[in-house]
Amino acid sequence: MTGGRPVTTWAAAAERAGAGLRDLTVRNLVRTGAGGTGLRVRLTNALGDRPVTFGRVYVGVPTSGPALVPGSNWTVTFGGRPEVTLAPGATALGDPLPGRVAPRQRLAVSLHLRGDGGVLTGRNRATAPPDDAAYRSLPGDHAADDGGAAYVEGVAVWHWLDALIVIAPEPVSAVAVLGDSITTGVGSETGHGWPDLFADRALLESWPLAVVNEGVSGGRVLAAGTGRHAEERLAAEVLAKPGIGAVILLAGVNDLGAGARAEPLVAAYRRMVERAHAAGVRVIGGTLPPFAGAEYHTPAGERAREAVNAFVRDGGVFDGLADFDAALRDPADPRRLLPRYDCGDHLHPSAAGHRAMAAALEPRVLLDAAGQRPGQGRRAAGSGRWMPRGR
Structure with missing residues (x-):
C-alpha cells in the first residue's frame, strides 16, 4: 500500500x-x-x-x-x-x-x-x-x-x-450501510448487527475496507422519523463524509409497512443512485427481506416488496447486489423469514440471521464497487494499538 x-x-x-x-x-x-x-x-x-x-x-x-x-x-x-x-x-x-x-x-x-x-x-x-x-x-x-x-x-x-x-493507507476506502433497524442490529441477541459482523469479516480476510453503519431504527426512504428520510441522509450523512467509495442501500420495509407502493420507492432508489454516482460513489442494492407475520405486513405490502426486489435485482441501476431476501427467506414460504433467522417478531433477523446477512455479501462485488480490486488488501490497514503518550 x-x-x-x-x-x-x-x-x-x-x-x-x-x-x-x-x-x-x-x-x-x-x-x-x-x-x-x-x-x-x-x-x-x-x-x-x-x-x-x-x-x-x-x-x-x-x-x-x-x-x-x-x-x-x-x-x-x-x-x-x-x-x-x-x-x-x-x-x-x-x-x-x-x-x-x-x-x-x-x-x-x-x-x-x-x-x-x-x-x-x-x-x-x-x-x-x-x-x-x-x-x-x-x-x-x-x-x-x-x-x-x-x-x-x-x-x-x-x-x-x-x-x-483517519488517514488510511491506499487503497483503503469506506463502505457505508444506509438502512433501518435491521442495519442497527435489532434482533441480534448479542447486539452485533450484520454490518459489525461484516466489518469483522473484512478485517479477518484483510479486505481494504472500513464498514460504517448509518442505520436508523424506524427509518424510511420516503418519510422522516426520529432522523431524516433516506434521500436526505444519503447527502448529509454519507456523501458528506470522506473516503466513502460505496453505499449498501437496505431500506424500504418501514415504507411498505406504512402503505407505500413500489413505484415511489423505485423512483427514490433511482434518485439516490444518481446522486451517489454524481459524487463518485457506487451503490450496492440490498433486496428487502421477507416480513410476513410482522404486525404491519399486508398482501399489498408483499406485492410491493416483490416488485421492489425485482427492480433491485434486474433494474440495471445498482452497481452490485446484496441479496438479503434470498439469504433469509424460508424456501417453504418465501414471504417469511426462515424460522432460525427470525428473532420472533417476523421482521428482524435473529443473531443467526444477522450472521447469514454478513455471510451473504460477496466481497468481489463490494471491493469492485468501492473502487478496489480483490487481493490489494492482503496486508491489514494500520498496525498496533493507539496509545498516545501524555495529554
Missing part, C-alpha cells in the same frame, strides 16, 4: 435522541473500521434546537465499562482551541491527533457539555458490546478522567458524535 487519504473509519446516523442533558460529560464507546493516523473527531448538532458548547473533548482507549487505559486519554482541539460551540444544524471537525489507530479498535470519545444541550442529536439503539454504547456522568467536567467512577449511567445512545476520520 502506498500513500494515504482521509477515510471515515466510524460514523453514525443523526437522530433526535431525547433532551434534558445539562452540565455533564458523556463518554461514547465506538469501534473503528480501518486503521490509520491523524485521527479526527467530527461532532454534530444536526437536529438540535439551540447552540451547544463542549468545554473539552477527549479520546481514549477503554478497558471495561467507562474506564480507560491509564495515560491513553488525549485532548481534542478545534482550530487549536479546546472548546467548541455548534449552532443548530452545524458540524465541527477536530484537529488531527498524533499516533495510530488500529482496525476495529475500541475508542472512547468524551464530551463535556457546558450548559443546556437542548434536543440531543445522537444515534438511538446504539450498541458497543460487551459494554453500553455510552455513559453519562455526574455533573461537571469528567472528560479527562481515566477512571469511570464519575460515569454513573449507561445508555444505548451515541451523543453528538458524527464520525471518526
Whole structure:
C-alpha cells in the first residue's frame, strides 16, 4: 500500500435522541473500521434546537465499562482551541491527533457539555458490546478522567458524535450501510448487527475496507422519523463524509409497512443512485427481506416488496447486489423469514440471521464497487494499538 487519504473509519446516523442533558460529560464507546493516523473527531448538532458548547473533548482507549487505559486519554482541539460551540444544524471537525489507530479498535470519545444541550442529536439503539454504547456522568467536567467512577449511567445512545476520520493507507476506502433497524442490529441477541459482523469479516480476510453503519431504527426512504428520510441522509450523512467509495442501500420495509407502493420507492432508489454516482460513489442494492407475520405486513405490502426486489435485482441501476431476501427467506414460504433467522417478531433477523446477512455479501462485488480490486488488501490497514503518550 502506498500513500494515504482521509477515510471515515466510524460514523453514525443523526437522530433526535431525547433532551434534558445539562452540565455533564458523556463518554461514547465506538469501534473503528480501518486503521490509520491523524485521527479526527467530527461532532454534530444536526437536529438540535439551540447552540451547544463542549468545554473539552477527549479520546481514549477503554478497558471495561467507562474506564480507560491509564495515560491513553488525549485532548481534542478545534482550530487549536479546546472548546467548541455548534449552532443548530452545524458540524465541527477536530484537529488531527498524533499516533495510530488500529482496525476495529475500541475508542472512547468524551464530551463535556457546558450548559443546556437542548434536543440531543445522537444515534438511538446504539450498541458497543460487551459494554453500553455510552455513559453519562455526574455533573461537571469528567472528560479527562481515566477512571469511570464519575460515569454513573449507561445508555444505548451515541451523543453528538458524527464520525471518526483517519488517514488510511491506499487503497483503503469506506463502505457505508444506509438502512433501518435491521442495519442497527435489532434482533441480534448479542447486539452485533450484520454490518459489525461484516466489518469483522473484512478485517479477518484483510479486505481494504472500513464498514460504517448509518442505520436508523424506524427509518424510511420516503418519510422522516426520529432522523431524516433516506434521500436526505444519503447527502448529509454519507456523501458528506470522506473516503466513502460505496453505499449498501437496505431500506424500504418501514415504507411498505406504512402503505407505500413500489413505484415511489423505485423512483427514490433511482434518485439516490444518481446522486451517489454524481459524487463518485457506487451503490450496492440490498433486496428487502421477507416480513410476513410482522404486525404491519399486508398482501399489498408483499406485492410491493416483490416488485421492489425485482427492480433491485434486474433494474440495471445498482452497481452490485446484496441479496438479503434470498439469504433469509424460508424456501417453504418465501414471504417469511426462515424460522432460525427470525428473532420472533417476523421482521428482524435473529443473531443467526444477522450472521447469514454478513455471510451473504460477496466481497468481489463490494471491493469492485468501492473502487478496489480483490487481493490489494492482503496486508491489514494500520498496525498496533493507539496509545498516545501524555495529554
